[in-house]
Amino acid sequence: MTVEDGGSGSEYTLASSGRMNRTGANGASIDGNDDLVGSTATGQVDGDADSYKFSGALVVLDVDGDATVRLNGNQVDSDDYYDNVLTIGGPDSDANYSLSTSGRLNRTGANGATVDPNDTISGTTATGQVHGGVDSYKFVGELTTIELNGNATTLLNGEAVTDSSQSPVLGIHSGISDTNFATIDRIEEWQDAQYPVQTIFIPWNSDEGHLNWLFDYLLPRIWDAGRIPLITWEPYTPGVSAASVDTQAIVENQEYSAYLESLDTTTPDDIEVRIANGEYDGYLKTWVRRLRQWLAGPDGEQGTDDDRRAYIRLAHEMNGDWYPWSPTVGNSSASSYVEMWRHVHDQFRYSGIDTANIEWMWCVNAEDQGSYTAEELYPGDDYVDWLSVDGYQWGTSQDWSSWRSPEAVFGNMLGRVRNLADKPVCIAETASSSATSSGSDPARKDDWIRSAFEYFDDEGVDMWCWFNEDKETDWAMFNGRHGTERVSYDGDRVNAYTAYREGVDSYSGAGAATSGATPLTTTSFNGE
Structure with a gap:
């Protein structure tokens, strides 16, 4: 996947259902404004291009600006994908959680996430548990609440978010x-x-x-x-x-x-x-x-x-x-x-x-x-x-x-x-x-x-x-x-x-x- 600037500067978020890494393909460069956490990448392009390789499916694609995004050489439209990816958990996690979003919400296998019977989605609200693993969701709009009871790391588009119940x-x-x-x-x-x-x-x-x-x-x-x-x-x-x-x-x-x-x-x-x-x-x-x-x-x-x-x-x-x-x-x-x-x-x-x-x-x-x-x-x-x-x-x-x-x-x-x-x-x-x-x-x-x-x-x-x-x-x-x-x-x-x-x-x-x-x-x- 390559994100190419259209001339006015753009920011992006993308996530895959499998592993992801950077690549110098198509003349892309990576700088201090680009970040990769698990299988979620965030960055910006300004007169240049960023490129990534990944396995599985593209589950999140959000672009702010006029950048052109190509997947395996074919242009893709961010309107066809979710805007954000949220991951909860980690190797030492043991927690219950609830969250809600302003737009549609779904599970995603990104970042090695698994789904068990204790995880449920009702409309734009999700509840679940993590025990030494990761749960991952994709959604449109904003994360309106996230409440965590226990020990787990919560990342929104690769950045830590705070428990809103606090x-x-x-x-x-x-x-x-x-x-x-x-x-x-x-x-x-x-x-x-x-x-x-x-x-x-x-x-x-x-x-x-x-x-x-x-x-x-x-x-x-x-x-x-x-x-x-x-x-x-x-x-x-x-x-x-x-x-x-x-x-x-x-x-x-x-x-x-x-x-x-x-x-x-x-x-x-x-x-x-x-x-x-x-x-x-x-x-x-x-x-x-x-x-x-x-x-x-x-x-x-x-x-x-x-x-x-x-x-x-x-x-x-x-x-x-x-x-x-x-x-x-x-x-x-x-x-x-x-x-x-x-x-x-x-x-x-x-x-x-x-x-x-x-x-x-x-x-x-x-x-x-x-x-x-x-x-x-x-x-x-x-x-x-x-x-x-x-x-x-x-x-x-x-x-x-x-x-x-x-x-x-x-x-x-x-x-x-x-x-x-x-x-x-x-x-x-x-x-x-x-x-x-x-x-x-x-x-x-x-x-x-x-x-x-x-x-x-x-x-x-x-x-x-x-x-x-x-x-x-x-x-x-x-x-x-x-x-x-x-x-x-x-x-x-x-x-x-x-x-x-x-x-x-x-x-x-x-x-x-x-x-x-x-x-x-x-x-x-x-x-x-």
Whole structure:
């Protein structure tokens, strides 16, 4: 096989089912940019040609550029082959593994691999075992997850890859308008990593138009972008006029956040008591039915390959004093909040919804600000799948705030929620201001972002979600008021924070799948 440059430089990956070696045939040369590991070769040609000899069949051929590839003198097309080869194992290997890809996946005999009854492929997901041998797969697109339990070497196109189960799941909130969906796409390109989770904020609006917007438009868009929705389900109950608004029009006019905040005046101050007493059961039954239909996927059947998933974060930050469902504010108590949570949870349990496709996230503020502690508001282990904490670094943006380290923001509450239960932990909302007493200091915010990522790693946080929206202060790390670098976006140069890009890039192994594939493995979705 010979790879000949077309004049503009090209990179390539190829693999065979048998042994492979270099050869100087056809005037080919090998340099420091070419590498051969087992029967997988990677390299580049720039005004020259590379040549290889191999036994067996060509199983992978991926060319980036205008190079011409000839096999035994005949030109071949890379579109007829898989793009990548992944090998797991080695002489001393003893491990179980699972992996998923964004495109079609198949076994290959490359690198001396064998297949036994313990190895299975289902769609774009594979699981298996290696014991002193090698398993090898060919696939199209990206390796979205690889999880390894044991001692084995994993190579993607000849290069070592990291077990993605060791990385946190990444999430983001960046508004829900069309413009901000494009912003998330651009952030993913900028940071060279994808988000498997996208946070949204949804009120208890029973209007049919609002429900259609949520279940027929918003959730499908998030899923098709390769993200699992994290639904922050806020028991804001609109009055008649607020319920019948055109939600999509509000979104497109950048008025959605203001709309949610306006619902504080129409929501009863004993909303948890009313929910627990069944006054909203009609809305709940409709909402659960619509969610059940959406989770079942296009075929309408639960338990099939096109099923979807969602996280539900109900009535968050209840240990604060700013939401009507917070017992400190409302005409209610800690016990009524717990009763409300359990009542809502039970409606899902009794509906026949496939609970394997939803995870319940209980979320407190990083500090108790009111009459009740976070512990008093815990619904119990049977009603919670994830423990989560919201916390922000406000800088001097408020007259009561000051600069605080990540440990100062989260340390106390993280320890407390972990004492409640042995469950995965999420930082469901976080961001930093750049405000100081002498004005904005983006470099200081950059340092805080860097230290926050290190802190989350040290604490073993299983998921964290950045709040990328300038609201009370300049929370955004991309396309906000300030930054430490400038990035081309939508025809303009916008602000961004270098530390965020560099930090997230190191977690690329935990990225989401591309459109049409299931984001996250079951293990990662469950936080295991």
